[in-house]
Amino acid sequence: MKLFHARGYDAVGVAELSSELGIKPPSFYAAFGSKAGLFERALQRYAAGEGNVFAHAQATGGNVGAVLERTLLRAAHVYPRRDGAAGCLVLDGTRNSADPEASALSAAARKASCATIRDFVAAHAVVRAEEVADFVMIALLGMSAAARDGADETTLRTFAENAGRALRREFGLE
Amino acid sequence: MKLFHARGYDAVGVAELSSELGIKPPSFYAAFGSKAGLFERALQRYAAGEGNVFAHAQATGGNVGAVLERTLLRAAHVYPRRDGAAGCLVLDGTRNSADPEASALSAAARKASCATIRDFVAAHAVVRAEEVADFVMIALLGMSAAARDGADETTLRTFAENAGRALRREFGLE
DNA sequence: GAGGATGTTTAGTGAGCGCTACAAAAATAC
């Protein structure tokens, strides 16, 4: 997961993944079936942990605007480079990848994340839920890309604060 | 340029680039020196043309807020997939690339773009110019990534309108 | 200890990568 997160799917080879796991390629394939098989499990582990910024923000409670703003602030805290891995594995792990299987897995995870946010917004009787969810998703995509380009936490937090304020004002969220 | 734009730097091979140009690899290297050499020229051509959304918006004139909002709207118009190429070549062309030379070229172009926007904002006596430029850059990064993930023009334009309004209101731009 | 199932290793598959030595061909110079 760390290797995929740090360098993206295509830039990490099976030989390196195997040696990092302390095994040889045949054992790798016996355990995971394929490189994409391990990537799928890495995506699940990532989405179940610190990578899921929305779930983390939602757990703290509060109104829709507060949760969404905290989602962006949480991303600003998590996305900057740590241990060589910046941004979001789900959002940027397969960007420019030539592998259709890994790309499909990643796209499905992104779609699911966006749907989760949209449903949360819609469940709180907010009009234009789709628009709000898209705003958050595109903001997260931008923050993840910026982090991968080396943006620090301060830069991301400033953006998150501005975007969060904009969210509440533009869409009248309370 | 089209191939790099559509699939990213690493996913396009010299053999394919050569055959698309109607030449053989030795002629390719005689003309461009290396794969990164062609990429550098592709970046320049892209930045000098339709890819430079800020220059296009600036040319129409108006106050700072209007120019920046038009930059985002222009991106919403240009970024969706056309001829298989979506998003911005400068912003996403080398994402997850394993090639340090191409990554450095791309990073320099991004840095230059950000500096151009920051200087434009600062030249109009706007406080927090850096913050404004970062907001625009991260918004563009998000729109480029979203376009690469398949977002249509309507989705991007809606985001651009919201982000543009937010820009003017949050930073008091006129 | 023998036999069988399990799992790991060695060693390599064919394919593609960026890139290039070398020779054939085309263009230029005299």
Add this chain to the structure above:
DNA sequence: GTATTTTTGTAGCGCTCACTAAACATCCTC
């Protein structure tokens, strides 16, 4: 019209890719 330079094509360099056949080691059962 021959000689020289420049350009092009053929073929393949060493390397890495995801992936695997087959030999080897390990364990449990009897």
